[in-house]
Each structure stands twice: as C-alpha cells, then as structure tokens.
Amino acid sequence: MTESVRLEPGQPAPDFTLDDQNGAPVSLSAYRGQKVVLYFYPAAMTPACTTQSCDFRDSLGSLAAAGYQVIGVSKDSVATLAEFAERDALTFPLLSDEDLTVHTLYGAWGEKNSYGRIVTGTLRSTFVIDEDGRISHTFYNTKATGHVAMLRKRLKITS
Template sequence: MTSAAADGPVRLAPGDSAPEFTLPTDSGDQLSLKELRGRNVVLYAYPSAMTPGCTKQACDFRDSLAGLQAAGYEVVGISPDKPEKLAKFRERDGLTFPLVSDPDKAVLTAYGAYGEKQLYGRTVTGVIRSTFVIDAEGRITKALYNVKATGHVAKLRRDLGLD
C-alpha cells in the first residue's frame, strides 16, 4: 500500500518562501501577500464557510485577534468559497480579519492545503485544514497540516509564545 503523502500535495516547511497570491476578499477587494510584507501573517486554510468546525475556528481567531495583532501578526483566512459567501460568513459571525476566496484552489494547492485527506475513515479530496505562519520577509516559519478546528488557535498562541 502506498502512502497518500507520496503522491499527495507538496508540503511547505519552515524556511520555504510562501507562495505569492492575489485573491478576491469577502469585501470585494483584492488582497495580495505582497501587501502584507513587513508584517507576520497567520494564513489559515479551512474547507467551507458557515460549517460548524470552520465557524468555531474562525470565531477562535476573531476572539484572539487583538492579542495576535498586538504581537505583530495579521490573520487571513482562505477557502474555496466565493466572496459573496465569505461576506455572509464575516457578517454573521462578526469576523474582523480578511477572508480570501480561492475558487480554483490554485493557492490552496501551492500551500499543500488541498488534496487527499481522511474524512470519517474515507479518503476524499478537499481542503486540508492547515495554518501557515509567514514572517515579514515572506518565509514560512510554521506549516501546520491537518489541524483541529477546536483548540487550534490556543495551541498556535502557545507555539508562538503568546500565552
């Protein structure tokens, strides 16, 4: 039996350059990684807006945003959802950070956050819940794959030395 990793998505590692992107946001603007240069960025990939796990994770980031920003981190969420759905998600849950839309999944794939994953014991293709910490120069400092929706932000804060 071959492992899924052998022919699965590319995985980023600390020291790698973060793949550049310019994508539409929930507000109808464009957001580019280049615009965030000079700041640390937490880019988190999630499967689908307004689902229970993704809502829990987004609300955890929302509730931790002030502390993350005070420590010099910007938060950006990325999913294949269309900007209109992201706008509803942001409005419904009072999200205070940008959500970017990657409907063709090219950016998610470049980050290794789209491909085969296990879901309820079955192998499916989809968004792999992941978080990337990108430094001010655009390099990956943390690449966390298959993270849990619940408790992930608290663990990330501990890993970043913020708690």
C-alpha cells in the same frame, strides 16, 4: 493516500492575490514587513470552520499585539464569505480561492481521511509567515477546536 506539496519552514511563502469578502483584491506581498497567520479552512458557516474562525476573531487583539495579521482562505465564493463575515463578525480578510490555485500552492488541497473514507478536499492548514515573506511554521491537518490556543502557545503569545 497521495500527498500534495508540503511547504517547510524557511521556504518563501508563495505570493498570491485573491478577492476578500468585500470583493477587494488582497495580495500576500502587501503584508511584507508584518507577520501573517494564513489559515485554510474547508467551508464557511460549517460548525468546525465557524469555531476555528471565531477563535481567530476572539484572539485578534493578542495576535495583533504580538505583530500578527490573520488571513483566512477557503474555496467559498466572495458572496458566501461576505455572509460568513457578517454573520460571525469576522473582521479580518477572508479570501476566496474558488479555483483552488492558492490551496494547491500551499499543499492545502488533497486527499484526506474523512470518517474512514478517502476524499479530496481542503486540508485544514495554517502557515505562519515572517516579515520577510518566509514561512516560519507549518501546521497541516489541524483540528478546528483548540487550534488557535495551540498556535498561540507555539508562538509564545500569552496575553
């Protein structure tokens, strides 16, 4: 398997602007001064991605209390993301990266093992970005189930 770029803690988080589920542009730089949990997921409305996104939704209160904003990124269209947000009451930004530019910048697109086959696709990944726009944590090839609980534990968020 070939590896794509891998970001490391301490590196500046690559800036970007993508449209959210409402068609509004969202720039990472607009979050400077805040902590951000940026996660990449393969496809809206699939079982695993729904589980992961709903786990983030259900943890928004405790993440926000600890100073974190949550942003999801997928290759889905704005229309699909709008349907996903509506269906599952997802109130945080879901960003559309149909041309995979941001996936590539973050190393969240590449070859992966899917049920014994090598395929190219989204590498389920999460990045924690500090107030200065630097990456503090990277999690590549995460599992959808239990990911938010693991993240909360690593970030020492208990409430």
